[in-house]
Amino acid sequence: MTEPRTDHLHPVLAEVTARVAARSTRTRTAYLDRVAAAAAEGPARAGLACSNLAHGFAACSGPDRLALRGSIRPGIAIVSAYNDLLSAHQPLHEFPGWLKEAARAAGSVAQFAGGVPAMCDGITQGRAGMELSLFSRDVIAMATGVALSHEMFDGALLLGVCDKIVPGLLIGALSFGHLPAILVPAGPMPSGLPNAEKAKVRQRFAEGRADREELLAAESASYHSPGTCTFYGTANSNQLVVELMGLHLPGASFVPPGTPLRRALTEEAGRRIVELTRGREYTPLAEVVDERAVVNGVVALLATGGSTNHTMHLVAIAAAARIQLTWDDFADLSTVVPLLARIYPNGTADINHFAAAGGVPTLAGTLLDAGLLHPDVRTVAGDGLHRYRREPVLDGDRLTWREVPPRSLDEEVLRPVDRPFAPDGGLRMVSGNLGRAVIKVSAVAPEHRVVEAPARVFTGQEEFTAAFRAGELDRDVVVVLRHQGPRANGMPELHGLTPALGVLLDRGHRVALVTDGRMSGASGTVPAAIQVTPEAATGGPLAKVRDGDVVRLDAGAGRLEVLVDPAELAARPLVDGPPDDTAWTGTGRELFAALRRVVGPADHGAGVVGPVPAPAPLGPDRDLAPTKAVEVGR
Structure with missing residues (x-):
C-alpha cells in the first residue's frame, strides 16, 4: 500500500x-x-531460445538486428x-x-x-x-x-x-x-463552427425546422x-x-x-x-x-x-x-x-x-x-x-x-480555485429505489436539477424519437430509456436524445432522462441520471417502471426514485427483457456475444477483462442478489 x-x-x-x-x-x-x-x-528476450529470438528480429536489418541479438x-x-x-x-x-x-x-x-x-x-x-x-x-x-x-x-x-x-x-x-x-x-x-451554433442547428433539425443539408453543413464545419x-x-x-x-x-x-x-x-x-x-x-x-x-x-x-x-x-x-x-x-x-x-x-x-x-x-x-x-x-x-x-x-x-503564468489568461474558460465556476466538481451520485446512477450537473442550471414528473418508458432510441415527433412528449416528463446497459446491448451512448430533450427543456417543460445507458461528454443542460445500476437486463428495478409512474430525480439531495408503494413495486413483474443472442446480431454484434454474457456492472467499470463481478443471469429468473467478485481473463 x-x-x-x-x-x-x-x-x-x-x-x-x-x-x-x-x-x-x-x-x-x-x-x-x-x-x-x-x-x-530482466529483458525476457535474453532468455529466449535461439529460434524464438531469431523470429523476433528477422525483419530488422543492420544495427537494429545486432542490437536485438543481445540484451544490452x-x-x-x-x-x-x-x-x-x-x-x-x-x-x-x-x-x-x-x-x-x-x-x-x-x-x-x-x-x-x-x-x-x-x-x-x-x-x-x-x-x-x-x-x-x-x-x-x-x-x-x-x-x-x-x-x-x-x-x-x-x-x-x-x-x-x-x-x-x-x-x-x-x-x-x-x-x-x-x-x-x-x-x-x-x-x-x-476550432471550427462554434459548438453553440452547431447545437442550435441540431435542435432545429430535431424539430423539423432545418433540413439534412443544413445539418450536414454544420456538422462538417465542426468536424473538418x-x-x-x-x-x-x-x-x-x-x-x-x-x-x-x-x-x-x-x-x-x-x-x-x-x-x-x-x-x-x-x-x-x-x-x-x-x-x-x-x-x-x-x-x-x-x-x-x-x-x-x-x-x-x-x-x-x-x-x-x-x-x-x-x-x-x-x-x-x-x-x-x-x-x-x-x-x-x-x-x-x-x-x-x-x-x-x-x-x-x-x-x-x-x-x-x-x-x-x-x-x-x-x-x-x-x-x-x-x-x-x-x-x-x-x-x-x-x-x-x-x-x-x-x-x-x-x-x-x-x-x-x-x-506558465500562475493564473488563467481567460477566466471565462479557466479559473483559479478562489473564483471557481462552481464550488464542487459537478458530478453527483444519486440513489434510491431505482438503484444508483451518475449525474453530471456542471452544465445543468440549478433550477433544473430537481425534476418530479410522470415517466414515459422506452426500450429503444427509435421509440423515443417517434414519440417526440408525434408530440407525445410535449409536457413535463421523465424519459426512462431502459435495456441500454452493458448486459442488455453493450451500453451504447445516447447522444441522439440530446437535441430533442433540449427542445422540450427550451419549451419550458420539466424534463429529465433516466437510463442504464451512457451519455458521455454529451451530457448537457438536461438533467440525466445515467449508467443506472443494477441495469434492467439483470433484474434492476428500472425494469418495473411503467408509463405514468411519477419519478423524482433530485441531484442536490442525491435521490433517484419512483414514487410507487414499495409493496406494489416489489410485486410487479420484470418486463421488456433484453434481446437474446440470436436477436443481437448484425454489424458484427454476434462476435461479441460472449463479452455481453460476462460484462460487469457500470459501477465496477463495465469490464470483461481483469477483476469483474460474476455475471448475473439473463432471463426471467433474474434477481438482485449481490454478485461475487471473481477474476476473469487472467
Missing part, C-alpha cells in the same frame, strides 16, 4: 486516497509482487490505434517512423509491435455498431496484451486518443506493469480536419486525465497535429522511454499508476467537468492496477474539488480555447497550490507532478519547458 503524503493536502483528498489504498491492500500487494517478479527476470540495448514496443477513419488518429500514421529514429538515436530499437482497433462513436452514433463501442475498450486491452506478449520489449509507447482507446491501451499495458510506458497523443483539430474533435467529450477528457496521472509528457495533450512542436514532443517520447527502461530512472508503469495517481485522475476529471464515461474507465483502469476505486470516491471528491473550466458542453469554449487560456499546466499549478493533487508521484517525466505546471516550447530546434 502506498501511503499518501498528507502535508498541504486537502483533508478529503488525503482521506479518500487513504481508504482507496486500505481497501486495495491485498489486491495491490499481490499485483506489485507479480510486477517485481517479472522485472527481476532496450527494445521498445510501439502499439498504435492508427487508422484513417478517425480524424483524431489519422495523424498517428507518421509517428512510428519518428519514434523509431528517436529511439535509435537514444541507443534503443523500437518495433511496431501491434495495432489495436479504434472505432468512432461519432460515426456509429445511433447505429448498431455503437453497441460494440464499450466492448471495444476491453478488446483493445486484449490486443495490447497480444502485442506485448512476445516478450521482446523493455518499454512501450502507446499511441491513441479517443474514447475507449486510451483506457484500453492502458488497461492492457498494466498487465505488463513491469514495463515503462508512455502514452503518445496526437492533438486537437483547429485531422485531429481530435474539439468539444470536451471522452477523447479530450482522456488526454487531460492521463496527463495529470503522469502518463504523458508535460503539456503534450493539446498541441495540434502537423506542427513542429507536436513532432518534437513525439520524438521526445521516443527518447524518454529509453531513459525510463534502465538505471536510476527505471520507471515501471505499475509505479506510475498507483492510488495517488488514480485519485489525481479523478480530481482532473471533476475540476474540468469531464466525461461521465470516466466513472467507468477510471474504475476499470484502477482495477487493472488492482486498485479498488468506487463511485463513492468520485462523489466525495466532487464535494471539495471546484469546477475550474467551462468547455463545451459545459460552456461555449472548445479545447483549443482552454489550451490558450493556460490549459493543463495552469490547471495543474492551480490544483497543486490548493492541495487538491498529490504532488509526490512518479511520472514519465520524473518524480513529482510539479513538472506538469510547465509548458513545452521550441527554442530553435530544441524542445524545452517553461513556466
Whole structure:
C-alpha cells in the first residue's frame, strides 16, 4: 500500500486516497509482487531460445538486428490505434517512423509491435455498431496484451486518443506493469463552427425546422480536419486525465497535429522511454499508476467537468492496477474539488480555447497550490507532478519547458480555485429505489436539477424519437430509456436524445432522462441520471417502471426514485427483457456475444477483462442478489 503524503493536502483528498489504498491492500500487494517478479527476470528476450529470438528480429536489418541479438540495448514496443477513419488518429500514421529514429538515436530499437482497433462513436452514433463501442475498450486491452506478449520489449509507447482507446491501451499495458510506458497523443483539430451554433442547428433539425443539408453543413464545419474533435467529450477528457496521472509528457495533450512542436514532443517520447527502461530512472508503469495517481485522475476529471464515461474507465483502469476505486470516491471528491473550466458542453469554449487560456499546466499549478493533487508521484517525466505546471516550447530546434503564468489568461474558460465556476466538481451520485446512477450537473442550471414528473418508458432510441415527433412528449416528463446497459446491448451512448430533450427543456417543460445507458461528454443542460445500476437486463428495478409512474430525480439531495408503494413495486413483474443472442446480431454484434454474457456492472467499470463481478443471469429468473467478485481473463 502506498501511503499518501498528507502535508498541504486537502483533508478529503488525503482521506479518500487513504481508504482507496486500505481497501486495495491485498489486491495491490499481490499485483506489485507479480510486477517485481517479472522485472527481476530482466529483458525476457535474453532468455529466449535461439529460434524464438531469431523470429523476433528477422525483419530488422543492420544495427537494429545486432542490437536485438543481445540484451544490452532496450527494445521498445510501439502499439498504435492508427487508422484513417478517425480524424483524431489519422495523424498517428507518421509517428512510428519518428519514434523509431528517436529511439535509435537514444541507443534503443523500437518495433511496431501491434495495432489495436479504434472505432468512432461519432460515426456509429445511433447505429448498431455503437453497441460494440464499450466492448471495444476491453478488446483493445486484449490486443495490447497480444502485442506485448512476445516478450521482446523493455518499454512501450502507446499511441491513441479517443474514447475507449486510451483506457484500453492502458488497461492492457498494466498487465505488463513491469514495463515503462508512455502514452503518445496526437492533438486537437483547429476550432471550427462554434459548438453553440452547431447545437442550435441540431435542435432545429430535431424539430423539423432545418433540413439534412443544413445539418450536414454544420456538422462538417465542426468536424473538418485531422485531429481530435474539439468539444470536451471522452477523447479530450482522456488526454487531460492521463496527463495529470503522469502518463504523458508535460503539456503534450493539446498541441495540434502537423506542427513542429507536436513532432518534437513525439520524438521526445521516443527518447524518454529509453531513459525510463534502465538505471536510476527505471520507471515501471505499475509505479506510475498507483492510488495517488488514480485519485489525481479523478480530481482532473471533476475540476474540468469531464466525461461521465470516466466513472467507468477510471474504475476499470484502477482495477487493472488492482486498485479498488468506487463511485463513492468520485462523489466525495466532487464535494471539495471546484469546477475550474467551462468547455463545451459545459460552456461555449472548445479545447483549443482552454489550451490558450493556460490549459493543463495552469490547471495543474492551480490544483497543486490548493492541495487538491498529490504532488509526490512518479511520472514519465520524473518524480513529482510539479513538472506538469510547465509548458513545452521550441527554442530553435530544441524542445524545452517553461513556466506558465500562475493564473488563467481567460477566466471565462479557466479559473483559479478562489473564483471557481462552481464550488464542487459537478458530478453527483444519486440513489434510491431505482438503484444508483451518475449525474453530471456542471452544465445543468440549478433550477433544473430537481425534476418530479410522470415517466414515459422506452426500450429503444427509435421509440423515443417517434414519440417526440408525434408530440407525445410535449409536457413535463421523465424519459426512462431502459435495456441500454452493458448486459442488455453493450451500453451504447445516447447522444441522439440530446437535441430533442433540449427542445422540450427550451419549451419550458420539466424534463429529465433516466437510463442504464451512457451519455458521455454529451451530457448537457438536461438533467440525466445515467449508467443506472443494477441495469434492467439483470433484474434492476428500472425494469418495473411503467408509463405514468411519477419519478423524482433530485441531484442536490442525491435521490433517484419512483414514487410507487414499495409493496406494489416489489410485486410487479420484470418486463421488456433484453434481446437474446440470436436477436443481437448484425454489424458484427454476434462476435461479441460472449463479452455481453460476462460484462460487469457500470459501477465496477463495465469490464470483461481483469477483476469483474460474476455475471448475473439473463432471463426471467433474474434477481438482485449481490454478485461475487471473481477474476476473469487472467
